[in-house]
Amino acid sequence: xMKNFFLGVCVFVGFSANAQDNFAPVxxxxxxxxxxxxxxxxxxxNASETIxxxxxxxxxxxxxEEFAFYLLKSYGCDVKYQPFEVESWNRxxxxxxxxxxxxxxxxxxxxxLAHSPVNAKVNAEIIDVGNGLEADYQPLxxxxxxxxxLIYLGILPGSAKGTASLxxxxxxxxxxxxxxxxxxxxxTVKNGVLLTGTASVTGKLIPIPAxxxxxxxxxxxxxxxxxxxxxxxxxxxxxxxxxxxxxxxATFKGTQFPKEKIVVGGHLDSWDLATGAxxxxxxxxxVIDMARTFKKLGLSTKRTVEFVLFMGEEQGLLGSKxxxxxxxxxxxxxxxxxMLNYDMTNDPKGFSTSREEMEPLxxxxxxDVAKLDTNFKNLFLAGASLHxxxxxxxxxxxxTGGGAGGKLPNNSGPFxxxxxxxxxxxxxxxxxxxxxxxxxxxxxxxxTPKIPVGKQTEEKLExxxxxxxxxxxxxxxxxxxxxx
Numbered sequence: 001x002m003k004n005f006f007l008g009v010c011v012f013v014g015f016s017a018n019a020q021d022n023f024a025p026v027x028x029x030x031x032x033x034x035x036x037x038x039x040x041x042x043x044x045x046n047a048s049e050t051i052x053x054x055x056x057x058x059x060x061x062x063x064x065e066e067f068a069f070y071l072l073k074s075y076g077c078d079v080k081y082q083p084f085e086v087e088s089w090n091r092x093x094x095x096x097x098x099x100x101x102x103x104x105x106x107x108x109x110x111x112x113l114a115h116s117p118v119n120a121k122v123n124a125e126i127i128d129v130g131n132g133l134e135a136d137y138q139p140l141x142x143x144x145x146x147x148x149x150l151i152y153l154g155i156l157p158g159s160a161k162g163t164a165s166l167x168x169x170x171x172x173x174x175x176x177x178x179x180x181x182x183x184x185x186x187x188t189v190k191n192g193v194l195l196t197g198t199a200s201v202t203g204k205l206i207p208i209p210a211x212x213x214x215x216x217x218x219x220x221x222x223x224x225x226x227x228x229x230x231x232x233x234x235x236x237x238x239x240x241x242x243x244x245x246x247x248x249x250a251t252f253k254g255t256q257f258p259k260e261k262i263v264v265g266g267h268l269d270s271w272d273l274a275t276g277a278x279x280x281x282x283x284x285x286x287v288i289d290m291a292r293t294f295k296k297l298g299l300s301t302k303r304t305v306e307f308v309l310f311m312g313e314e315q316g317l318l319g320s321k322x323x324x325x326x327x328x329x330x331x332x333x334x335x336x337x338x339m340l341n342y343d344m345t346n347d348p349k350g351f352s353t354s355r356e357e358m359e360p361l362x363x364x365x366x367x368d369v370a371k372l373d374t375n376f377k378n379l380f381l382a383g384a385s386l387h388x389x390x391x392x393x394x395x396x397x398x399x400t401g402g403g404a405g406g407k408l409p410n411n412s413g414p415f416x417x418x419x420x421x422x423x424x425x426x427x428x429x430x431x432x433x434x435x436x437x438x439x440x441x442x443x444x445x446x447x448t449p450k451i452p453v454g455k456q457t458e459e460k461l462e463x464x465x466x467x468x469x470x471x472x473x474x475x476x477x478x479x480x481x482x483x484x
Contacts, residue, residue: 021448024368026299027440031372033293034436040289041428043071044282048275048423055272056312056319057088057243064268068248068288068309075292077307082247084322086312087204089114090272091196092237096184096211098126098221098230105233108217109192111273113168113185113210114315115200118240120209122182123233124148128225131155131163132171132185137178145179148232150221153195153212154188164469167387170476172199172210182234183210186218189414196271197417201477203316209234245269247319248309250291254446256302261335262446263306264290264438265320265389266342267313274421278412281423283342284309286431290439301446303337310389313343320389324396334455338445339400340438341390344416347430348403348437350379354390355399355453358382362401365444375433379405384468395479397456401441403434458482 047054047067054064065081072079091112097105102123125147130136132151137144155165166174168185175183187195192214199210211234213221224230248268254260266283270276291307293299312318327333351362359380366378381404390400409427414420445451456464462482465471474480 021365021444023365023444023447026443027368028372029297030293030439030443031436033297034289034432034439037296038289038432038435039292040285040431040435041426043288044277044285044426045423047285048277048281052275053272054268054270054276055090056086056245056269056315058090058272061245061269061311065246065248065311068268068284071288072248072250072291075295077250077291077295078252079248079250082249082323082326083244084247084319085242086245086315086318088239088241088243089205089315090239092239094211095233095235096213097233100228100230102231105231108213109194110211110213111194111196112236112238113172113197113199113212115198115204115206116209116236116238117205117207118238119236121235122148122209124181124231126150126184126221126225126230126232128222129175131159131165132174133163133166134174137174144175146181148182148184148234149175149180150184150186150218150225151175152186152188152218166473166476168197169199169201170473172206173201173476176206176208180208182208182232184218184232185210185212187212187215190215192216193414193418193420195417196273198314198316200316203318205240209236245311245319247311247323250307252294252299252301252305254302254304255300258304259335260303260337261306262303262442263308263336263339263393264342264442265308265310265339267311267319267389268309269311269314269319270421271314271417273417273419275423276421277423277426278408278421279344279416280313282426282431282434283345286345286434286438287342289435290442293435293439299443301443303446305442305446313389317389317391320392324392333396336393336398337451337454339390339393339398340442341388341400341402342434342438343388344408345403345406345434346408346427347375347406347433349375349377349405350381350403351401351441352381352404353399353401354382354384354394356382357453358399358401361448361452365441369437369440373433373436376437377405381405384465384470386470386473397461399453403437406430406434
């Protein structure tokens with residue numbers, strides 16, 4: 001009986017919020033403008049062709065910052081740079097060889113994982129540590145010390161049901177803890193696709209070399225290890241140094257609650273193996289077009305809205321961490337009411353958020369969106385995760401969210417962080433769907449009379465993160481600030 005009563009209350013609140021907000025006319029304007037005049041697809045094509053990759057700290061990264069700044073300026077936005085210093089990393093040379101003994105080593109295609117040492121030359125026996133989780137190391141104990149750990153990127157077929165994976169950086173941190181002198185990570189994608197990404201939980205250099213090899217090479221190596229010892233030689237050089245980078249911020253000042261802020265972000269940077277069209281061109285250029293849409297329609301909001309293009313996400317969430325650090329220093333972090341993040345977001349079918357209490361409002365707004373867009377299924381997804389620019393906000397107790405239920409276009413998922421992440425994978429209508437639904441959600445959050453969730457207290461945040469099974473990865477990363 002109580003459950004039914006609660007559901008009834010939720011439905012009532014949802015309809016009340018919908019009627020109270022009455023945003024449908026503005027939603028229609030946003031939908032019409034984006035469908036007819038969106039520029040994100042053309043802008044991303046231009047950037048891909050004229051800039052290339054957008055690695056933070058590189059000349060290309062600086063060009064991308066300027067590209068976004070002047071694009072927003074051309075739309076009439078109030079735009080600024082937010083400079084910050086980062087420990088920049090870039091790959092130089094790599095050679096990986098594997099064989100049954102040091103006199104019979106053969107070359108294996110590999111790519112260096114970010115934040116590996118500036119210089120490394122390791123020759124050691126390989127040890128298979130399966131999924132690379134803590135449970136995989138415990139039976140091996142001291143056997144890992146002095147060896148090169150072979151780790152599967154995700155969860156191996158046949159693993160125990162419910163086995164949860166960790167990020168490659170967290171798996172590398174565990175390998176270092178057990179004394180490994182190198183890490184070879186097996187990609188999960190067929191046909192030898194090589195993937196990059198950071199192997200550091202801190203965004204700083206790690207003490208051992210970490211590389212990625214293709215699925216077929218990796219699984220063959222696992223089979224050989226069942227029968228006989230295998231050895232590897234890893235030689236690499238990389239660049240690391242302190243450089244300057246810039247977030248790009250377009251601000252729309254609120255009329256009634258200017259010190260309450262909705263942050264809408266996506267990372268502009270990419271890895272250097274390709275042009276980063278999917279990760280994260282489709283997200284960042286959609287955010288730029290959300291700002292264009294706000295300006296073109298002259299939208300007025302009660303709360304301030306900031307559209308932020310973060311740099312340094314790929315190298316450890318550096319731009320979003322810098323944003324949050326500045327907000328804490330300036331004592332304005334409590335002004336951030338909500339953070340929406342668009343990282344590889346495409347063709348969303350609903351809204352997502354870290355806070356389940358938002359369901360009545362989100363689904364009420366979504367019901368209006370579904371009338372405009374039959375593609376939109378008004379899905380609602382609640383839950384928290386890590387490893388994108390929402391994380392620094394989440395760890396300050398700020399509610400986060402974005403799009404839900406979309407799929408990447410043109411089977412582009414396997415090319416994440418690889419040399420195949422190029423513009424040909426992008427779908428124009430998928431981007432338009434991200435833009436119109438993202439702009440609608442930002443507008444609604446910025447204008448609803450009261451957002452029903454606020455910044456969590458330390459006590460509530462700790463309990464929430466534990467409930468979301470985030471304690472272990474945060475402890476590995478050294479970001480768990482609560483005592484056991």
